[in-house]
Amino acid sequence: MVDPITVNTNAGETLLRFRDDVVHDEPAVTLDAFLGQTNATAVRLEAGDDARELLEHLGQIALVEISFPTFRDGRGYSAARILREAGFEGELRAAGDVLVDQIPHMRRCGFDSFAPEKPVDAATLTKLLALYPQPYQKAADARVPVWKLRHG
Amino acid sequence: MYRYDEYDQSIVDARVEEFRDQVERRLSGALTEDQFKPLRLMNGLYLQLHAYMLRVAVPYGTLDSRQMRMLGHIARKYDRGYGHFTTRQNIQYNWIKLADAPDILAELATVQMHAIQTSGNCIRNISSDQFAGAAADEVADPRPWAELLRQWSTFHPEFTYLPRKFKIAVIAADEDRAAMRLHDIGIQLLTRDGVLGAKIFVGGGMGRTPMIAHEVKDFITADHLMSYLEACLRVYNRYGRRDNIYKARIKILLHEIGVDAYREQVEAEFAAIRDLGIDPPLAELERITAMFTGPDFASDAPDTVDRADPDFAVWLDQNVAAHKQPGHAIVTISLKPIGGIPGDASADQIDLVADLAERYGHDELRVTHAQNIVLPHVRKADLYVIWTALRDAGLAEANLDLISDIIACPGLDYCSLANARSIPLAQKIGERFAGRQRELGELKLKISGCINACGHHHAGHIGILGVDKKGTENYQLLLGGSGAEDVSLGKITGPGFDEDGVVDAIERVTDRYVALREADERFLDTYRRVGMQPFKEAIYG
Structure with a gap:
């Protein structure tokens, strides 16, 4: 999906979603709470949490929300890739201090849903997402890296 | 040289x-300065x-005459007629207007240059050996x-x-001309x-620690280099400290958890x-390597140089290094004239070295981490005419690796972080030792x-902080x-000095x-x- 769908949740959040399934409405629990119970399907990871602790439970998880306490804290980018590399196909949401100029990189790391603290300008986002014709690296998205285009 | 496709x-x-x-968006106010800053x-x-x-990237310090002329053009059109070559093999311009910056980048893009990731908390310009492709020992x-x-x-x-x-350097010789560690x-090939x-070293750096x-x-082969480096970076991105900017470099992570745990x-x-599937196929490295096969060197270039002019002979001995190809040489052009600003070059000087590279140097230039310029491939027969042109432009200082070949940061004359000026001190040291620097031999002096x-x-034979x-x-x-x-x-000698005092102290050290x-130590x-x-x-007596 190229452009996001804007969704207003029951909790009053505005989500930008790059997936067209129904928004998961179970509140996300903390990693500790998740590991301490068996039936939660939504987890919220703080920036310092180890995403690998979720890997053996991915089958039961529909939503992972990763927190960005400040836009400078890049740990969530690695957490997202780790989850996608392990095959997680549920919703991966970046929440908190998420800036419009960061969303293209976050998309590449596997995020497909965004809950920015401050609203992002839709026109700017659309422009940014279409800006780079192709990336240099293989990442968690489907975009084909330049070296693959060069060598097939 | 690499050419963009x-x-x-x-x-x-x-x-x-x-x-x-x-x-x-910044000029319109849509972005705050705090949001714009990392961008x-x-x-x-x-x-x-x-x-x-504005700091412009010179990837691994390599550029051609067209790119060099563009650097001169930018100095003339958007700055005050000069640029400053840096210890990361880049060039920076000190008097840029924000509104001009996009136009400068557009001009750079016309010659396959950019300023991407020359600062910020990201992987910076990759640096390398300035003698790459010319050195006999690689x-x-x-x-x-x-x-x-x-x-x-x-x-x-x-x-x-x-x-x-995050800074990465790649070398391929035992002699380390890029401060790799x-x-x-x-990375050492x-x-x-x-x-x-490649052998991979992690956790080096200068700064306050x-x-x-x-x-x-x-040892890691090319087919897994990228995935291995992604692993190195990912561990750092996840576990490097973010609570204190002064403890946030990867060296601190390795220091705190130990190299074995990190490994x-x-x-x-x-x-x-x-x-x-993160790694590109070897065909990609081969594609790139094919662009670095080097020029066709004349196999019959004479291997002798006429040393009749004594000033030329001094420069020849100091600033010219052996080339892998007989009849050829590597020239280092000093940007450290006595009394000058280390690493600065005027637009006219930039144009001149571009002309020399095009005419005599197979169109190639390098920037060194010691803030000098290199003509990596010149015929020995052309050395005298090159030297003459450099001399007329004030670029023939014969001081490579001598005490006046000083690395200096911009210091308090430009930098908002600095505590003290570096440039006037470098000028004083150059002037004090100009007459006896050859007698002192190799002596790398570096000022922060x-x-x-x-x-x-920290890496100076003599360092000044x-x-x-x-x-x-x-x-x-x-x-x-x-x-x-x-x-x-380096280790600190003891109590510090004022500007003249530190020059005197260096004189006592060199005496x-x-x-x-002993002998030629x-x-x-x-x-x-x-x-x-x-x-x-x-x-201290």
């Missing part, structure tokens, strides 16, 4: 548009004491690997908000059983990602105007550092060295043999 060009062009849009920094745009400073040209790394690190989606900046990651691969990089991987974590991460160590003072002492500029003296293959960190030296060798004490006595 349509993909490379489209990415750099897109960056110009992206930055133009970001500048417009502009990732394009090399700093706000300094007096103006914006196992391979390191630049194809550096170009592979340039592409991999450009807009890397996972590693753009690292705890702190003082980088966050240092070597062959094993006939296969070219200098450390020498540890060997983390003894284990990297290996676990590498095992998880090595087969995910604050603890951030941009002037590499500017500090603020109750509101006045004060200089500490360090001895015994080296950024070369015999890497070491003592001359008295103590360099200053550094004598220091290592006799230790700090004799020099302390000479300085």
Whole structure:
């Protein structure tokens, strides 16, 4: 999906979603709470949490929300890739201090849903997402890296 | 040399548009300065004491005459007619207007240049050996690997908000001309059983806590280089400290958890990602390598040089190095004239060296981490005419690796972080020692105007650190550092000095060295043999 769908949740959040399934409405629990119970399907990871602790439970998880306490804290980018590399196909949401100029990189790391603290300008986002014709690296998205285009 | 294809060009062009849009949003107020700062920094745009400073990338220090002329053009059109070559093999302009920055990037893009990731908490410009492709002692040209790394690190989606900046150097010889082990990651190419691969060092750096990089991987082949480096970076991105900017470099992580624990974590991460298809095929390295095969050297170039002109002979002995090809030589053009500003070049000088490269040097130039310029491939028969042209332009100082070949940061004359001025001190030292520098031999002197160590003072045979002492500029003296293959960190001699005092102290140190030296010992060798004490006595009596 190229452009996001804007969704207003029951909790009053505005989500930008790059997936067209129904928004998961179970509140996300903390990693500790998740590991301490068996039936939660939504987890919220703080920036310092180890995403690998979720890997053996991915089958039961529909939503992972990763927190960005400040836009400078890049740990969530690695957490997202780790989850996608392990095959997680549920919703991966970046929440908190998420800036419009960061969303293209976050998309590449596997995020497909965004809950920015401050609203992002839709026109700017659309422009940014279409800006780079192709990336240099293989990442968690489907975009084909330049070296693959060069060598097939 | 590497040449962009349509993909490379489209990415750099897109960056110009992206930055133009970001500048417009900043000027309109849609972006706050706090939000704009990391965006502009990732394009090399700093706000300094007096103006914006733009740092332009010179990937692995290599450029051609057309690119060099563009650097001169930018100096003339958008700055005050000069530029400053940096210890990261880049060039920076100190008097840039924010509104001009997008146009400058657009002009750079026309000659396959950019300012991408020349600052910010991301992977910076990849640096390398300035003699790459010309040196007799290399196992391979390191630049194809550096170009592979340039592409991999450009807009890397996972590693753009690292705890702190991240610097990588690649070399391919035992002689280390790039201070490889003082980088966050240092890569040394070597062959094993006939296969070219890389040894990986991690956790070096200068700054306020200098450390020498540890060997983390003894051999990795090209087909897994990227996934291995992703593992190295991912461990850092996840576990590097973010609570304190001064403890956020990867060297601190290695120091705190230990190199063995770090290596284990990297290996676990590498095992998880090595087969995910992150690595480009070897055909990509081969494609790049084919562009670095080097010029067709004349096989019949005469190998002798007429040394009749004594001034020329001095320069020849000091600034010209052996080339792998008989009849050829490597010329280092000193940007350290006595009394000048280390690393500065005027637009006219930039044009002149571009002309020399085009006419006599197979159209190739290099920037060195010691802030000089190199013509890597010239015929010995052309050395005299090159020297004559350099001399007429004030560029023939015969001081490579001598005490006046000073690395210095911009210091308090430009930099908002500095505690003390570096440039006037470098000028005074040059003037004091100009008459006897050849007698002192190889002596690498490096000056930083604050603890951030941009002037590499930890790695100077003699290092100087500017500090603020109750509101006045004060200089500490360090001895015994080296950024070369015999890497070491300098030690502080004792109490600091004012500007004239530190020049006097250096004179006492060098006098003592001359008295103590045996045979052809360099200053550094004598220091290592006799230790700090004799020099302390000479300085403080």
